[in-house]
Amino acid sequence: MAQSPYATLNPPRRILMGPGPSDTHPRVLAALGAPTVGHLDPYFLQVMTETQVMLRQLFRTKNELTLAVSGTGSAGMEACVVNLIEPGDKMVVCVNGVFGGRMADVAGRAGAQVTVVEQPFGETFPPEQIAEVVALVKPKVVGIVHAETSTGARQSLEEISKIVHDAGALLLVDAVTSLGGIPVEVDGWELDAVYSGTQKCLSCPPGLAPVTFGPRAIAAIEKRKTKVASWYLDMTMVRNYWGQDRAYHHTAPINMNYGLREALVLVLEEGLEQRWARHQKNHLALKAGLKALGLNYAVPEGKQLPMLNAVLIPAGVDDAKVRGMLLNEFGIEIGGGLGPMKGKTWRIGLMGETSSPRNVLVLLAALERCLTSQGAKVTPGAGVAAANAAYAG
């Protein structure tokens, strides 16, 4: 036996408070390491069925075509776009952050005639703006991000859904960061196609993308005149594997699906409403603490996501040094800004397992040390005290 050139795998213990992945529950890690079975094994088919039933509960939908795409959240985005869009189709994409921008890019590659509507990073879209553009463009699909991971802004969807449907279009929603942390009412809001990721509020490692397609989306897919551009993501074939036929399409990522199943069991054990409430409670405590440390949110009050807290980096404070000190001294990961927010914001995630009072207080204590080391004037203990007051109050 040759000597292994590499040390045994031994990842450092982090508290994952960035924009995802979030902390993984030990039960999910154990599930990932369960013995592999075949992708057509009766046991795995049952895992798929259970996963679908639970995903429908999470998405609050009866949609039959609800499953986990064999790729990360961006593969889920691409799966939704390429199945709904045929070359030449008109699509409106709402861009107020990096992930809206990504959707426009994906749509263009799929051959859509893309109309981009914009809001500044950190802002959201008023219904009137969408009404105006759909009246003008008459698109087949409108794409919008529910929870912009790059800015922390929370988009209202219910009214926009009505506008989009009144115009005869389909509404495609990015719920990568929202699913499991705030309500995503697929049937209640009549969302036609929705994708998410596993590594945010579901607290399963990245690698799968839950998606759901409603009746209007299915009808559009069934009316296609051209093949879906991606073989791998073609729902007309994937649905035969996840549907009753269980016909082989591609070899599903077995152990990743074990992990997702366990993560979903944990969500339902907690209860979806309780989970939303927990995310909100920890967000309010974190916000109180951050404000006491002199940090302001990048998103206006009332539009802030509980699981993704983007705050402005104070003048004179070195972005990279603070994040490096948090990681290397305290084992805490937070995220930097993306796109035009780079160097201007930090993104503090409170997603899934990560969203706990312990993590809020540890972060505030550690961040106080980092800010102080950068010469910022911070009242000692103010952040932790304010968070504790929020929890008490």
Add this chain to the structure above:
Amino acid sequence: MAQSPYATLNPPRRILMGPGPSDTHPRVLAALGAPTVGHLDPYFLQVMTETQVMLRQLFRTKNELTLAVSGTGSAGMEACVVNLIEPGDKMVVCVNGVFGGRMADVAGRAGAQVTVVEQPFGETFPPEQIAEVVALVKPKVVGIVHAETSTGARQSLEEISKIVHDAGALLLVDAVTSLGGIPVEVDGWELDAVYSGTQKCLSCPPGLAPVTFGPRAIAAIEKRKTKVASWYLDMTMVRNYWGQDRAYHHTAPINMNYGLREALVLVLEEGLEQRWARHQKNHLALKAGLKALGLNYAVPEGKQLPMLNAVLIPAGVDDAKVRGMLLNEFGIEIGGGLGPMKGKTWRIGLMGETSSPRNVLVLLAALERCLTSQGAKVTPGAGVAAANAAYAG
């Protein structure tokens, strides 16, 4: 806490002797369950670097653009095709099984003008046939399958590579089932783009696709006039994450990459040549045993893959009943036939961890019981004895 609606995850213990996934080593399972870190964590970046160094050793290449695509083998196929092909490009695809057929489908969706050359399932392509078609078509890319998982046929590549390059085309190779089990000499044979999967001879669960792109392929990608059709699989962006910049593209499947790293360490600890020899030795013993049980290979002698043994189902024997009995009584998974081979062949995998004398002997003993239960005339003990003789001799 709500009562969980589902039993604790507890997959049955299988011996995975189908066309993949193969058995997973306990060290790989442990790696999958290691604590998650962020996709830009210095520790994960080091895992990526080590994975790339080891993948280059496996592919026998110096290609810088060597990495694991965040999807299964079919995503690797699609990644290679969509990066090399622009709409209107000519591509020749060699189809002698299901996976060649899949490549032609993927190429058509990418906008290629596809010319299919065929051989019957179980056969391989003589160099003259390729020479004739490339002279006629003058394609940009020729796609061919090294190890046809649907038939068990082994394609020689060295001479074809010369022919393809003399015609100014690129050679794209499917090495999903061959990598780690038989030689795949990317630099030696001058293969331009190669994709594989993790769940075959690398014995990591499905979920990632190792790929490598050589200098001619890179040049073709850099000369593109259009964007790659898939955002998720666009190597011009993915390479900035796996390259020196480590620029964020999508969130990599962290724990799957832990598993792949550990699987690669296991391959290199064994030694690549030793691993090839082990696959060959167990294949020869299995073949001797199967012949003693009266089973004949679906592929001519000299063209058989050691890791994928396709045998003809004897007349009067029920395909589904035998596979069901193997699975339910003996915990052994073997594969059925795909496409036109459905109901006509069994596919017995001896891939990676699965390729061991123990598994060969257990399968032969169990298969004897299954065949006997179906009324087939089998000399008791003949299969095991023949395999043991092959090992001894």
